[in-house]
Amino acid sequence: MIDSIKKTILAGVGAAVVTKDKVQAGLEDFVRQGKISAADAQAMAEKIARDGRREFENASTKLGDTVRDLLASTGDKYLARIESLEARVSALEGHPAKAPKRAKS
Secondary structure, eight states: HHHHHHHHHHHHHHHHHHHHHHHHHHHHHHHHHSSSSSHHHHHHHHHHHHHHHHHHHHHHHHHHHHHHHHHHHHHHHHHHHHHHHHHHHHHHOOOOOOOOOOOOO
């Protein structure tokens, strides 16, 4: 699962690099054709880069939150199952069941 997440993030970074190169090439073409000034092209490139970074950070944060939520819910499910099995094993061995240990969240 971690490898899939890494590959997804790297694909996003790769797409951002390709997009940046294409945007820069397009803006250079507009400057050569006299459609925009070099200063305007620079300002547009900076805005696009800034917006792209913000979108990437937002997506990364959402992905991290989703992964944490998934791991937390899965962990709780397995913790309850482990505690249930421990109680059954204790009962089968003739030991009194211990109070369940709960991790602090």
